[in-house]
Amino acid sequence: MSDNKVKVTIDGITVEVENGTTILNAARQIGGDIVPPAMCYYSKLKGSGGKCRTCIVKVSKGSEKDPRPMPKLVASCRTTVMDGMEVQNITSPEVLEARAGVVEILLINHPLDCPICDQAGECDLQDLGYEHGLQKTRYEFERRTFERIDIGDKIQLHMNRCILCYRCVYTADQITDSRVHGVLNRGDHSEISTYIEQAIDNDFSGNVIDVCPVGALTDRTFRFKNRVWFTKPVDAHRNCPTCSGKVTLWYKGPDVLRVTARKDQFGEVEEFICNTCRFEKKSTSDWAIEEPTRISDTSVIAANHYETLRPLPVIRPNEELREANKKELEKTVKY
Numbered sequence: 001m002s003d004n005k006v007k008v009t010i011d012g013i014t015v016e017v018e019n020g021t022t023i024l025n026a027a028r029q030i031g032g033d034i035v036p037p038a039m040c041y042y043s044k045l046k047g048s049g050g051k052c053r054t055c056i057v058k059v060s061k062g063s064e065k066d067p068r069p070m071p072k073l074v075a076s077c078r079t080t081v082m083d084g085m086e087v088q089n090i091t092s093p094e095v096l097e098a099r100a101g102v103v104e105i106l107l108i109n110h111p112l113d114c115p116i117c118d119q120a121g122e123c124d125l126q127d128l129g130y131e132h133g134l135q136k137t138r139y140e141f142e143r144r145t146f147e148r149i150d151i152g153d154k155i156q157l158h159m160n161r162c163i164l165c166y167r168c169v170y171t172a173d174q175i176t177d178s179r180v181h182g183v184l185n186r187g188d189h190s191e192i193s194t195y196i197e198q199a200i201d202n203d204f205s206g207n208v209i210d211v212c213p214v215g216a217l218t219d220r221t222f223r224f225k226n227r228v229w230f231t232k233p234v235d236a237h238r239n240c241p242t243c244s245g246k247v248t249l250w251y252k253g254p255d256v257l258r259v260t261a262r263k264d265q266f267g268e269v270e271e272f273i274c275n276t277c278r279f280e281k282k283s284t285s286d287w288a289i290e291e292p293t294r295i296s297d298t299s300v301i302a303a304n305h306y307e308t309l310r311p312l313p314v315i316r317p318n319e320e321l322r323e324a325n326k327k328e329l330e331k332t333v334k335y
């Protein structure tokens, strides 16, 4: 093992990673079912993570030198691995129970308006609630509500749905020239807001739509046009002077209903795209078509589509994991 590498074992699977890697990214290197969900961490955004707590895991052995377990569950996106560390995610009932609690808190103020939300079908919170949520809410108080705000003519903010992950703030800070929005106030008064409701108006502002894990920031040009699972995603590119021009076109029949950045297996954009590609180029003739977008088998968008991306099988071939978590095993795809 080189000096720069450390070994970490996650749910019984050992992997060697660069020193300084977080537990979450080490798990992503293993891939498949043992990767903790992440609602606020975004590998392309510096400083992201540490806000939502969905990625919590149990460190059952701190390191080879100091094998004591960590006293509390830790956020895997913010905790770096140590040599010899042992981590439990889906093999720990304690983690699964705590994660269910986190989901319950995230949903306290979130409206159950999936049937009319444009994000339905590609919403991380919807998936999380399905995997870890309760069937009913125990919350008895009135939910906090906000008026919808149009941020410029292309983006709408529906603050009721926001989970305060800060991804859009980091995106505006790091990808665009000027940030005019942020989180105002604290505690349960916190809200995403543009100072004096200024429009976000710059070449890369549309990327806040792609990074938002819920339907709080949506594309006004796509609003109520269609459910995503009735559209067909196709990868395409154009020669763009501002960005890479590599996008996904979402077709309904011959019409391009929306344009988004391409996303990887963890739901993160591969490359941020400019507003011209996103909002102004909605004819097939604007693009060189590549191939159908690969969509995860577990996504509702994959229904009725042709080219799917199978998650790496991790539980099925691993005897220890199979024994440890029979419930997860039932959910894994058979090969």
Ligand code: SF4
Pocket: 161, 162, 163, 164, 165, 166, 167, 168, 169, 192, 211, 212, 213, 214, 216, 217
């Ligand atoms: S608007 Fe979306 S991206 Fe921004 S903080 Fe809220 S949930 Fe996160």
Ligand code: FES
Pocket: 037, 038, 039, 040, 041, 049, 050, 051, 052, 053, 054, 055, 056, 075, 076, 077, 078
């Ligand atoms: S993804 Fe780690 S705290 Fe949100």
